[in-house]
Amino acid sequence: MVGKTVIVGVTGGIAAYKAAELVSSLVKKGLNVHVILTKAALDFITPLTLETLAKNPVLVDEPTGSQGIYVPHIDLALKAELFVVVPATANTIAKIATGIADNLLTSTILATKAPVLLAPSMNVNMYENPITQKNIEFLKSIGFHFIEPEEGFLACGTVGKGRLPAIPVILEEIERLLCLKKDFQGKRVIVTAGGTREAIDPVRYIGNRSSGKMGFAIAKEAYKRGAQVTLIAGNTTVEPPQGVKLIRAFSTEKMRDEVLKVFPDADVVIKAAAVADYKPKTVEQSKIKKGEQNLTIELCPTVDILKELGKIKDKQILVGFAAETDQVAMNAKKKLEEKNLDLLVANDVSKEGAGFEVDTNIVSILYRNGQVEEFPLLTKAEIATLVLDRIAALPRFECQVKES
Numbered sequence: 001m002v003g004k005t006v007i008v009g010v011t012g013g014i015a016a017y018k019a020a021e022l023v024s025s026l027v028k029k030g031l032n033v034h035v036i037l038t039k040a041a042l043d044f045i046t047p048l049t050l051e052t053l054a055k056n057p058v059l060v061d062e063p064t065g066s067q068g069i070y071v072p073h074i075d076l077a078l079k080a081e082l083f084v085v086v087p088a089t090a091n092t093i094a095k096i097a098t099g100i101a102d103n104l105l106t107s108t109i110l111a112t113k114a115p116v117l118l119a120p121s122m123n124v125n126m127y128e129n130p131i132t133q134k135n136i137e138f139l140k141s142i143g144f145h146f147i148e149p150e151e152g153f154l155a156c157g158t159v160g161k162g163r164l165p166a167i168p169v170i171l172e173e174i175e176r177l178l179c180l181k182k183d184f185q186g187k188r189v190i191v192t193a194g195g196t197r198e199a200i201d202p203v204r205y206i207g208n209r210s211s212g213k214m215g216f217a218i219a220k221e222a223y224k225r226g227a228q229v230t231l232i233a234g235n236t237t238v239e240p241p242q243g244v245k246l247i248r249a250f251s252t253e254k255m256r257d258e259v260l261k262v263f264p265d266a267d268v269v270i271k272a273a274a275v276a277d278y279k280p281k282t283v284e285q286s287k288i289k290k291g292e293q294n295l296t297i298e299l300c301p302t303v304d305i306l307k308e309l310g311k312i313k314d315k316q317i318l319v320g321f322a323a324e325t326d327q328v329a330m331n332a333k334k335k336l337e338e339k340n341l342d343l344l345v346a347n348d349v350s351k352e353g354a355g356f357e358v359d360t361n362i363v364s365i366l367y368r369n370g371q372v373e374e375f376p377l378l379t380k381a382e383i384a385t386l387v388l389d390r391i392a393a394l395p396r397f398e399c400q401v402k403e404s
């Protein structure tokens, strides 16, 4: 983290005085800190305080006149490795959300490609107002980061959500954002998620209990780490992550077609989808009517998408998931070899806390050289992180980096 450049924006709220502690802490951690104040912030804190702590000039306005080629809102926007706005008022959040660049702070944010972290602090009614909430949701959806305000006594005399969290909480988030791994930058990653459905007639299908949570967590993590992600999802019960290209494919056949379209350009394919192994041999064109007799539906095998990819793979790294209930290690090893995979993430879905619909899983990762890593109960987000760590550590991943 040492030596990275952070721009701290301070807007006109009572919590502006806390920006001094933040700037001082960042400098102590060895960061290069620049501060931009809005005019309203000047009523709450002086530039001299922040300048002394930051050891860099504090800016409020763009310098006027022809003073060479130094243009702060572009220069600082390029320099920034992280932008933090502490506190962020409803007014500044609204300006950022609508692209209004009428002061140095908002114009620099508009011009930066660095991640931006906003710490809202205001009266509870202003915070909870649907306008503010809509602005925050929109900014989150395009990748802005937020620190939730805390509940408590507010300077305006009311009680509610709107207090700036303690500076150590903000510092922790800053450290997390600055240390985010970007090891998948430039990689094209395909993730499949959810369960496929095989039609019986126009109203019925054969499906499974997959929620899509594991695949979505992987897609989200890959995106965070810089990958260009295509997420091909069957039936899912949770919201897909932002920032990825989402393609819906409900049947195995459709999922196969969509995966094959993007496979030639992919670097990594992670097949977390629970794909149906069988489908009705014939799909009835009309709804099957209720009768007195038993009904038999003849099933035929679906195509094994991953096995097909294993046969045609070139530079691609292939990662499969195996849901097992018996003889996990033996079955998983067989799948790894038969499907020509680089890694296989196996889980015993019969264990408590593992498998479908829950937020946790208990997995082991199998490698081509016979190595097996076993993990305790972890959240699906944690598993996504370690699966991507393992992929990034593969020698084939390194080679892809050298080629590109």
Ligand code: CTP
Pocket: 252, 271, 272, 273, 274, 275, 276, 277, 302, 303, 304, 305, 306, 307, 319, 320, 321, 322, 323, 324, 335
């Ligand atoms: N898979 C696939 N196409 C299929 C079946 C499975 O691409 N028709 C993929 C899954 O997405 C997963 C891996 O293969 O990454 C293993 O899936 P799993 O259901 O555990 O194993 P199967 O090969 O279907 O074998 P079985 O159901 O008999 O355990």
